[in-house]
Amino acid sequence: xxxxxxxxxxxxxxxxxxxxxxxxxxxxxxxxxxxxxxxxxxxxxxxxxxxxxxxxxxxxxxxxxxxxxxxxxxxxxxxxxxxxxxxxxxxxxxxxxxxxxxxxxxxxxxxxxxxxxxxxxxxxxxxxxxxxxxxxxxxxxxxxxxxxxxxxxxxxxxxxxxxxxxxxxxxxxxxxxxxxxxxxxxxxxxxxxxxxxxxxxxxxxxxxxxxxxxxxxxxxxxxxxxxxxxxxxxxxxxxxxxxxxxxxxxxxxxxxxxxxxxxxxxxxxxxxxxxxxxxxxxxxxxxxxxxxxxxxxxxxxxxxxxxxxxxxxxxxxxxxxxxxxxxxxxxxxxxxxxxxxxxxxxxxxxxxxxxxxxxxxxxxxxxxxxxxxxxxxxxxxxxxxxxxxxxxxxxxxxxxxxxxxxxxxxxxxxxxxxxxxxxxxxxxxxxxxxxxxxxxxxxxxxxxxxxxxxxxxxxxxxxxxxxxxxxxxxxxxxxxxxxxxxxxxxxxxxxxxxxxxxxxxxxxxxxxxxxxxxxxxxxxxxxxxxxxxxxxxxxxxxxxxxxxxxxxxxxxxxxxxxxxxxxxxxxxxxxxxxxxxxxxxxxxxxxxxxxxxxxxxxxxxxxxxxxxxxxxxxxxxxxxxxxxxxxxxxxxxxxxxxxxxxxxxxxxxxxxxxxxxxxxxxxxxxxxxxxxxxxxxxxxxxxxxxxxxxxxxxxxxxxxxxxxxxxxxxxxxxxxxxxxxxxxxxxxxxxxxxxxxxxxxxxxxxxxxxxxxxxxxxxxxxxxxxxxxxxxxxxxxxxxxxxxxxxxxxxxxxxxxxxxxxxxxxxxxxxxxxxxxxxxxxxxxxxxxxxxxxxxxxxxxxxxxxxxxxxxxxxxxxxxxxxxxxxxxxxxxxxxxxxxxxxxxxxxxxxxxxxxxxxxxxxxxxxxxxxxxxxxxxxxxxxxxxxxxxxxxxxxxxxxxxxxxxxxxxxxxxxxxxxxxxxxxxxxxxxxxxxxx
Numbered sequence: 001x002x003x004x005x006x007x008x009x010x011x012x013x014x015x016x017x018x019x020x021x022x023x024x025x026x027x028x029x030x031x032x033x034x035x036x037x038x039x040x041x042x043x044x045x046x047x048x049x050x051x052x053x054x055x056x057x058x059x060x061x062x063x064x065x066x067x068x069x070x071x072x073x074x075x076x077x078x079x080x081x082x083x084x085x086x087x088x089x090x091x092x093x094x095x096x097x098x099x100x101x102x103x104x105x106x107x108x109x110x111x112x113x114x115x116x117x118x119x120x121x122x123x124x125x126x127x128x129x130x131x132x133x134x135x136x137x138x139x140x141x142x143x144x145x146x147x148x149x150x151x152x153x154x155x156x157x158x159x160x161x162x163x164x165x166x167x168x169x170x171x172x173x174x175x176x177x178x179x180x181x182x183x184x185x186x187x188x189x190x191x192x193x194x195x196x197x198x199x200x201x202x203x204x205x206x207x208x209x210x211x212x213x214x215x216x217x218x219x220x221x222x223x224x225x226x227x228x229x230x231x232x233x234x235x236x237x238x239x240x241x242x243x244x245x246x247x248x249x250x251x252x253x254x255x256x257x258x259x260x261x262x263x264x265x266x267x268x269x270x271x272x273x274x275x276x277x278x279x280x281x282x283x284x285x286x287x288x289x290x291x292x293x294x295x296x297x298x299x300x301x302x303x304x305x306x307x308x309x310x311x312x313x314x315x316x317x318x319x320x321x322x323x324x325x326x327x328x329x330x331x332x333x334x335x336x337x338x339x340x341x342x343x344x345x346x347x348x349x350x351x352x353x354x355x356x357x358x359x360x361x362x363x364x365x366x367x368x369x370x371x372x373x374x375x376x377x378x379x380x381x382x383x384x385x386x387x388x389x390x391x392x393x394x395x396x397x398x399x400x401x402x403x404x405x406x407x408x409x410x411x412x413x414x415x416x417x418x419x420x421x422x423x424x425x426x427x428x429x430x431x432x433x434x435x436x437x438x439x440x441x442x443x444x445x446x447x448x449x450x451x452x453x454x455x456x457x458x459x460x461x462x463x464x465x466x467x468x469x470x471x472x473x474x475x476x477x478x479x480x481x482x483x484x485x486x487x488x489x490x491x492x493x494x495x496x497x498x499x500x501x502x503x504x505x506x507x508x509x510x511x512x513x514x515x516x517x518x519x520x521x522x523x524x525x526x527x528x529x530x531x532x533x534x535x536x537x538x539x540x541x542x543x544x545x546x547x548x549x550x551x552x553x554x555x556x557x558x559x560x561x562x563x564x565x566x567x568x569x570x571x572x573x574x575x576x577x578x579x580x581x582x583x584x585x586x587x588x589x590x591x592x593x594x595x596x597x598x599x600x601x602x603x604x605x606x607x608x609x610x611x612x613x614x615x616x617x618x619x620x621x622x623x624x625x626x627x628x629x630x631x632x633x634x635x636x637x638x639x640x641x642x643x644x645x646x647x648x649x650x651x652x653x654x655x656x657x658x659x660x661x662x663x664x665x666x667x668x669x670x671x672x673x674x675x676x677x678x679x680x681x682x683x684x685x686x687x688x689x690x691x692x693x694x695x696x697x698x699x700x701x702x703x704x705x706x707x708x709x710x711x712x713x714x715x716x717x718x719x720x721x722x723x724x725x726x727x728x729x730x731x732x733x734x735x736x737x738x739x740x741x742x743x744x745x746x747x748x749x750x751x752x753x754x755x756x757x758x759x760x761x762x763x764x765x766x767x768x769x770x771x772x773x774x775x776x777x778x779x780x781x782x783x784x785x786x787x788x789x790x791x792x793x794x795x796x797x798x799x800x801x802x803x804x805x806x807x808x809x810x811x812x813x814x815x816x817x818x819x820x821x822x823x824x825x826x827x828x829x830x831x832x833x834x835x836x837x838x839x840x841x842x843x844x845x846x847x848x849x850x851x852x853x854x855x856x857x858x859x860x861x862x863x864x865x866x867x868x869x870x871x872x873x874x875x876x877x878x879x880x881x882x883x884x885x886x887x888x889x890x891x892x893x894x895x896x897x898x899x900x901x902x903x904x905x906x907x908x909x910x911x912x913x914x915x916x917x918x919x920x921x922x923x924x925x926x927x928x929x930x931x932x933x934x935x936x937x938x939x940x941x942x943x944x945x946x947x948x949x950x951x952x953x954x955x956x957x958x959x960x961x962x963x964x965x966x967x968x969x970x971x972x973x974x975x976x977x978x979x980x981x
Contacts, residue, residue: 869894
């Protein structure tokens with residue numbers, strides 16, 4: 001009934017006669033009217049009341065007819081209902097939201113479903129159901145659906161989800177019909193799944209990109225560690241020093257350039273604008289360091305670069321890698337999350353769509369957010385038939401037919417059916433990059449061989465574009481081993497391409513885990529690429545969390561650059577160390593030693609690294625260093641500035657490595673403070689270096705040993721001999737003359753580079769003499785050689801020496817005994833003899849020479865007479881055997897006066913009075929006055945003077961002599977010459 005239009009014909013006029021006739025011809029007294037409240041139009045009841053009044057007013061109706069209305073309490077506002085109705089009978093409701101659970105459970109019991117349905121779900125959903133007829137209809141339909149669907153699905157359906165679908169069907173029947181066409185309000189919400197996933201995925205991808213950019217920025221910094229960075233800035237500071245300055249001073253602390261890198265005040269020095277510089281010759285000066293950091297890097301400061309390097313450290317890299325991996329896992333897991341979880345995470349995004357549900361929003365939100373109504377709905381709304389595709393499957397096929405590339409994790413529920421629907425060429429395109437499709441094909445490799453081959457070729461040809469798929473498949477694929485083995489088997493360049501991608505760590509980890517051991521033994525470009533990558537980035541591979549057999553690292557022969565980077569991975573670190581799969585560096589050695597020795601031994605690694613290793617290191621470390629000694633030398637021992645205290649055993653061990661360059665070994669030994677006691681067990685090729693740097697003890701046995709080797713260098717030995725620290729002990733030690741030492745003696749004899757003083761010192765300890773002078777010795781050297789006594793006297797040497805008076809004199813002096821024994825064979829001129837008399841000879845030797853002098857030579861040469869006089873005076877030679885000219889010359893030229901008087905006293909008998917007076921006259925005063933007349937000279941009262949006075953008086957040359965009061969001798973001469981005298 002309706003009361004819509006006033007312009008239409010009234011219902012009373014059209015049907016009133018029939019209505020009245022009905023009650024006239026029947027005995028009905030009660031008319032029950034219900035469900036009119038659904039129109040929500042109170043005007044209907046006014047019309048019905050009018051009809052009721054007309055019926056009762058008609059004379060032909062014998063009974064009283066009453067109208068009974070069943071309607072809601074809220075049909076009339078305020079008190080209108082009490083005025084309108086004659087009598088109101090309240091009806092207590094059978095069901096409402098608080099007790100609907102009872103009716104729901106009753107229906108479940110009726111259909112024997114209580115054990116299958118989730119009690120909690122029933123209790124919660126019943127709160128939204130308050131219509132008993134609706135509840136009964138839902139469960140009646142449930143019974144029908146479950147019987148048919150389970151027969152086809154073999155019991156795999158979720159009873160609670162089926163009930164949720166039927167609740168939706170009965171609450172929103174129109175929208176349910178549209179769902180079959182993927183239209184309607186609920187379909188719209190379900191289709192927003194991909195969008196919801198994409199929003200979360202985009203946020204996580206942005207977070208990954210930020211982490212990777214930070215890691216890449218840190219990796220791009222040239223220095224590998226903080227020490228290298230400090231060294232760069234230390235060099236920049238050193239460049240600003242004046243030429244004569246060798247260090248800087250801050251807070252009254254002097255820091256030498258060589259100490260800058262490791263000094264605790266380094267960062268304070270670098271951040272200062274003005275400090276002091278100093279040097280031994282330059283004193284203290286001001287040093288301006290402003291701008292030094294920008295000189296090194298115009299974009300980043302030291303502190304910023306330090307932070308980047310610290311971010312690049314193993315701990316930071318591991319932390320960053322873990323964050324990235326967690327985010328990637330979360331991205332991959334998005335597709336594995338329950339549909340309801342994704343919707344809940346994006347509730348704000350779906351708010352507009354949920355608002356479209358109107359009064360059904362709360363119920364539908366519950367079904368959607370709790371997971372009872374999701375993307376599996378298609379299994380519950382129709383019977384299964386062969387070839388059925390889920391909405392997701394159908395969506396996938398729509399996308400690829402529209403030339404769009406679905407995400408690698410795009411859900412495919414029935415891959416077998418999807419593959420049937422795909423074209424052959426689809427497997428040669430990006431459409432094949434779906435982990436569900438790949439899993440299915442690899443589960444049936446024989447059936448899908450052609451498709452797999454096409455897929456692998458596409459991946460190989462478009463490797464850069466396949467990274468998202470590979471990343472997803474490595475994480476979530478079910479046939480990763482088979483996939484990697486298949487891809488690698490058909491593409492030899494897989495590993496080489498993999499290490500160049502952004503996802504290289506995952507690629508390498510999966511390759512290491514998936515490929516058979518045999519594939520790592522063959523020498524190939526693939527293994528080379530893996531080896532190089534793992535050597536540089538093992539920590540990145542380990543950080544992926546993908547475990548693989550560590551023995552494959554040894555098979556590949558990797559060389560880890562830094563043990564510190566993999567320290568967090570205990571098992572891998574232990575394996576790498578024990579199998580020597582790391583580069584020999586100081587930091588790596590220190591880390592290995594740190595785990596095996598006491599702290600005291602670790603301190604010695606700075607000053608005696610090799611010695612400490614030989615004494616304390618585990619055998620596997622010693623073997624590793626032995627196998628890589630060249631690297632150990634170049635990268636560890638030589639760069640260690642303080643490594644100068646190696647012991648001799650360690651140095652000898654180092655020198656005996658045959659596969660190491662002599663340059664490196666030489667640089668190593670010349671840094672050391674240790675001095676070799678002897679050259680035993682030292683390779684001969686290093687003798688020169690030891691002598692050159694005074695690293696061998698100065699002993700003649702070492703010199704003799706050195707001169708006996710093929711690598712002997714005369715210049716080096718000469719420098720060694722000239723060093724004052726070496727010459728002192730050598731000169732204090734004499735060596736014997738034998739076949740081994742003759743070379744040393746000859747070397748010294750002929751050495752033109754020794755100074756005269758040095759040569760004289762070494763000649764003095766030579767244990768042998770030589771027959772002649774060296775041919776190329778100059779006159780000065782010959783004189784030194786002659787004077788040293790190392791040249792024998794023979795006709796050859798005499799002939800050579802005779803070229804120079806000093807040389808022949810020196811030779812004769814040193815060989816005086818030989819000369820005096822064989823004077824007849826050596827014709828020595830008197831000028832040479834005079835030189836001999838000036839030499840340091842004994843009186844007997846000189847007397848022998850004097851006796852060979854001619855009287856005329858002595859008389860004519862005052863110098864010669866002066867040399868001969870003292871010798872003759874001290875000898876027992878009878879002077880009267882010489883003539884007056886000889887005697888006069890020696891008395892006259894001898895000094896001092898006492899020696900002259902002594903000689904005169906011994907030879908006066910050979911002289912006449914006149915000759916005596918002549919000699920006296922030539923003596924110094926007062927002796928010369930004795931020859932005069934009428935004088936009284938006084939002379940000292942000595943024995944020789946008294947002898948003189950006696951024989952002068954006895955011979956009548958003087959009249960007398962006496963001792964004065966003062967103790968002097970007074971000589972009294974004659975007044976005039978005696979007659980006949």
